[in-house]
Amino acid sequence: MSGIVGYIGKSSAHSIILDCLTHLDYRGYDSAGLAISNIKTIEIRKEKGRIEDLKALLEIEPINIGNIGIGHTRWASHGIPSVANAHPLCDVEEKYIVVHNGIIENYRALKNMLIHEGHTFTTETDTEVIPNLLAHFDTGDFAETVKKVVPLLKGSFALAIMSKSQPDTIIAISQENPLIIGYGENEAFLSSDISALLSYTKEIYPIKNGEIAILHSTGINVQTVDGKEVKPDKIIVEWDKDDFSMKEYDHYMLKEIIEQPKEIKKTLEGRLTENSVELPELNKLLTQENLQSFKKIDIVASGTAYHAGIVGKKVMETMLNLPVEVSISSEFRYEHGPLNEHNLVIVISQSGETADTLSALKEAKANGCQTIAITNRKRSNLARKADYTICTNAGPELAVPATKAYTTQITVLLLLAIVLTETINGPGIERIPEMIKELEQLPDEVEKTLIMTQDAIDQFAQVTEDQESLFLIGRGLDYVLALEGALKLQEVAYLHADAYASGEMKHGTMALITPGVPVIALSTQKHLRDKTISNIREIKARDAFVIGVTTVGDDDISEIVDEVMYIPEVHPFLMPIVAAIPLQLLAYYAGTVRGFDVDRPRNLAKSLTVE
Structure with a gap:
């Protein structure tokens, strides 16, 4: 959600902190x-x-030159975006x-x-309760005061704290919320995300629950809240700062859309054999005895990952003949069916830090479920x-709207469906050779789709400039795709975009169809095409402007729509990946033509680390 950075060393702290904050502004940009x-x-x-507004302020009101500092970029959860509510925050006497x-979570009781x-x-x-608690329980020793206060705080949080009584020290805490130490040459860094540190170091340590890190000019000390020394198990980051570069693109979102063939290929590498799928990460799980003990699969995710999960559900139910339920993470913890050791729970999150999904995982494990994270x-x-x-293995995704996260998550779910089917000899076993063959070609097909659709979508996006509403319709997997397409248009172009199951339009929502209203009709599933055509005719009879998205060679659709967008034909289970490309591009170009910041949509942040 919000972003934290910190620095202690020999260099100018404020310039390093501003640079690091610039790399974290996708986490929050209210202040x-x-x-x-x-x-x-x-x-x-x-x-x-x-961050640019903060830089402008520093031009007018320069800050002192120092070698120690902390910084923050905020996504508001309590209190409106304002200078008063912006961080850093301190007690009235500015001790902390x-x-x-x-x-x-318990701030009201603490505040009272x-x-x-x-x-x-x-x-x-x-x-604001935190610096006040520190001032209230001040022991005269910075670290001891922090250790006294942290157990009083309930919730998930990451903190970086400074004290005027010990101005050469930063103390950092992580509790169910990411905060990373970066190790440099006679200097140390803090960040909510690796991306901010790659210009300075690749040697990191993620602070764990129950630990506090004390950064001072003589080094870094990590210990538990009860005072036990911790020897940090340092990690070398595999990503490079070039992975975070926008390169020749105008926006990260476009770069990440274009990167999808490469990232899907990386996701498949080492996992596809000539006749099978290998997921060594699951070796201990993948025994027939284990899998036959499962009576149900639950998939839990939020936003775009939730839509990927619905695709996974439809594929797995067909392949495994097991009931599969998809739940929104924020609902699962409080509203779920029976959970026990007979449930396999799959949780999906691009960042792996989504608070609602972490809570869902905790609930699943508390009920004895086996869990897989994607x-x-x-x-x-x-x-x-x-x-x-x-x-x-999709590389960093820095635009707030998820694009390559979605397509690689579906790719992994397809691999998982295959390997589970192989292990239990499920009813979809005969589909596997064709699926593997098509997965091998998937990066090329996505590349082909980008070439076929990018210019045409750019032109169509002009139609959205003066629109406030747009509808997407589809059946089966195309309806799932419509949900994702509508979400992208909502978050990027601020269009009132709604997705409907094609056959349901006549049961109420047809009342919204007026002359000229744009409707995107998705028709990529051959076995549903005749029914989809009938639904399109019903909409055209009400004078809607219909854009069809279908596979090459489908003349039936082209004859009844106003415009048609052709994409390559692949296996039906892979169509939600290929057909997502023109919808992602449409959202991107619609957002830019309407003059919006597509990388940083209003009111949104990338990594949702609060519930």
């Missing part, structure tokens, strides 16, 4: 701020808006300075207690806590 220590004093600057990501004790609050945030971050909280993890 930004920093605190810099030159040992004698700690100064704070903060501003509403994005705090930047915070996450939610303090502190007010009763005479403390004054000036913001609407939950964060994520792009193999060292994420989700990956660490699930019984098994399959990485999508």
Whole structure:
């Protein structure tokens, strides 16, 4: 959600912190701020808006030159975006300075207690209780005070804290919320995400629950909250800073759409053999005895990952003949059916840090379920806590709208469906040779789709410039695709885009069809084509402007729509991947033609680390 950075060393702290915050602004861009220590004093600057607004403020109000500092970019969860609510926050006497990501669930009770004790609050945030608690329980020792206060906080949070009594030190805490130490040459860094650190170091350590990291000029000390020393197991990051470069593209979103053939290929590498699928990550799970004990599969995810999960459900039910249920992460923890050791629960999250999905995982494990995580971050909280993890290997995704995350997640779900079917000799076993053959060709087919559709979609996007509503319809897997296409148009182009199952239009929503309203009709599933054509005719009879998306050679659709977009024909289970490309491009170009920041949509952030 929000982004935290910190620095201690010999260089200018504020320039490094601003650079790191720039790499984290996809985590939140409601406001930004920093605190810099030159040992004698700690100064704070903060501003509403994005990092550029903070930089502009620093031109007008320069901050002192110091070698120690913390910074923050905010996505508002408590309190409106404003300078007052921006981080860093401190107590009234400015003894303690705090930047915070996450939610303090019991902040109201803590705030009431502190007010009763005479403390004054000036913001609407939950964060403000933290510096006030530190001031209230101040022992005279920075680290001991932090250790005293942390157990009082309930929720998921990451903190970086400075103290005016010890201005050469930063203390960092991570509780169910990512915060990483970066090791440099006589310097140290903090960040919510690896992406901010790659220009400075590749040697990192993710702070674990129950640990505090003390960064000072003489080194880094990690210990548990109860004082036990921890020897950090350092990790070398595999990603390179070039992976985070926009290169020749105008936006990260377009870059990540174009990267999909390469990233799907990486996701398939080492997993496809001539006649089979290998997922060594699941070796301990993949025994016939284990799998036959499962009576149901639950797939849990949020947003775009939820849509990928629905595709996985439809494929797995066909291949395995097992009931598969897909749940929204934020609902699963509170509303789910019976869970026990006979449930296999698959949780999906690009970042592996989605708070709702982590809560769902915790609920599944508490009920004795076996769990598989599908994520792009193999060292994420989700990956660490699930019984098994399959990485999508899609490289960093920095645009807030998920694109390559979606297609690689479906790719992994297809691989998983095949390997589960092979193990239990499921009813879909005869489909596997064709699926493997088509998966081998999938990167090329996605590349071909990009070539076939990009220019045409760019032109069609002009039609959306003066539109406020748009509809997408489809049947079967095409309806799932319509859901994802509508989500992309909503978040990127701010269009009131709705997805409907084609056959349901006449049961109420046909009332929304007016002359000229744009409708995207998806028809990629051959066995449903005749019914889809009938539904398109019903809409055309009401004078809608219909754009058909179908496979090469389908003249029946082209004869009844106003415009047609052709894509390559692949296996029906793979069509939600290939057909997603023109919808992603449409959202991108519609957003740009309407003048919006497609990488950073309003009110949204990339990594949703609060529930």
